[in-house]
Amino acid sequence: DQQVKQNSPSLSVQEGRISILNCDYTNSMFDYFLWYKKYPAEGPTFLISISSIKDKNEDGRFTVFLNKSAKHLSLHIVPSQPGDSAVYFCAASVSSGSARQLTFGSGTQLTVLP
Amino acid sequence: DTGVSQDPRHKITKRGQNVTFRCDPISEHNRLYWYRQTLGQGPEFLTYFQNEAQLEKSRLLSDRFSAERPKGSFSTLEIQRTEQGDSAMYLCASSPYAAGGKQFFGPGTRLTVL
Numbered sequence: 001d002q003q004v005k006q007n008s009p010s011l012s013v014q015e016g017r018i019s020i021l022n023c024d025y026t027n028s029m030f031d032y033f034l035w036y037k038k039y040p041a042e043g044p045t046f047l048i049s050i051s052s053i054k055d056k057n058e059d060g061r062f063t064v065f066l067n068k069s070a071k072h073l074s075l076h077i078v079p080s081q082p083g084d085s086a087v088y089f090c091a092a093s094v095s096s097g098s099a100r101q102l103t104f105g106s107g108t109q110l111t112v113l114p
Numbered sequence: 115d116t117g118v119s120q121d122p123r124h125k126i127t128k129r130g131q132n133v134t135f136r137c138d139p140i141s142e143h144n145r146l147y148w149y150r151q152t153l154g155q156g157p158e159f160l161t162y163f164q165n166e167a168q169l170e171k172s173r174l175l176s177d178r179f180s181a182e183r184p185k186g187s188f189s190t191l192e193i194q195r196t197e198q199g200d201s202a203m204y205l206c207a208s209s210p211y212a213a214g215g216k217q218f219f220g221p222g223t224r225l226t227v228l
Contacts, residue, residue, distance in 0.1 A: 004156075032215040043118070043205055043219035044157065089156050093215035100215045101147065101170065104156025 003027045004092050006105035014113050019077040021108050023090030026071065030092040034102065035064060035075045038087045047088075048075070080112045116140055118220035120206050126226045127196055134192045135223045139208030146189050147217060148181055149205040150174065157205050163189060196227045 005024045013019045021035075031052040036044035050057040050064045050073070057064050063076045077084055090105040119138045127133050139146050144165050149157035160179070162170040165186035175181075178196075183189040193200055203224050207217035 006156075009154075034215055036219075041221070043207075043221045046216055046218065049216060091156070091215075095215075100145075100209070100217075101159040101162060101172075102149075102157070102215060102217060103159070106154065106156050 002106075003030075004090055004103050004105040006090055006108050008108050009106070010109040010111070012111045012113060013080045015082055016079045019075075019080045019084065019110055019112065021075040021077075021088050021090075021110065023073050023075075023105055024071060025073075025092050027092070027094070027103075028071070029094045030103075031095055032093045032100070033064070033066060033073050034091045034093075035062075036089045036091060036104075037084075038089060038107070044089055077110075080110075082112045082114050085110055085112050118206055118208055118218055120204075120220040120223050122223055123221060124224045124226075126228065128228050129196060129198060131196055132192065132194045133196060133225065134190055135204055135206075135225075137189045137191070137206030137220060139187070139189070139206070140210075140218055141187075143208035143210050143218070144186065145209045145211065145217075146183055147207040147209075148189070148191050149207065151203040151205060151222070152201075160191075193225075196225075198227045201225055201227045 034049040035047040038044045066073045087107045091102040093100045146163040148160040151157040163183040178194045203222045205222045207219045209217045
């Protein structure tokens with residue numbers, strides 16, 4: 001049972017345009033959502049997060065939107081740059097106990113074309 | 115550099131051999147996580163330590179796997195009697211107590227079982 005889904009394995013966008021990466025989840029207990037970026041041969045790098053009490057969080061070129069009723073979140077990158085080309089993972093966690101294990105989606109390969 | 119480090123970065127072994135990986139978290143982080151990532155998938159949670167106590171283990175962590183964090187600093191993950199299905203990237207992450215769900219990942223150890 002995949003609790004976090006990224007249905008688009010790849011996305012290509014022209015430099016300067018908007019990149020929109022999508023993520024759906026099934027577990028209504030998730031209360032914290034994150035996006036990680038991963039380059040080849042490196043570990044995932046934290047990008048941006050959002051608590052379930054918010055519907056939007058912005059950090060520079062990156063904005064995450066959360067639609068709790070639809071159990072959907074998205075990452076917007078504006079403007080997209082060639083250096084943004086990487087695999088993007090959506091992740092979610094539940095604040096039960098002391099552990100906050102992350103449940104990841106399968107990732108979306110973003111390619112920004114110059 | 116004060117990020118999470120992992121050693122070795124690559125390990126090739128024959129089926130049936132034992133392997134051990136090491137993770138050095140960010141020094142002030144008391145939470146440490148191990149994840150496994152296979153090709154085309156996101157990282158999957160294996161186990162979690164708060165200081166030296168192993169507080170949570172995934173059902174993915176069979177009895178051939180054991181993890182320790184003896185002094186609440188570095189951690190080791192041992193796989194006994196390796197199988198070809200153990201081939202994966204093993205990722206370590208750490209976080210401070212009050213970080214919400216944000217975790218900082220190391221570069222990973224790529225295990226290939228022949």
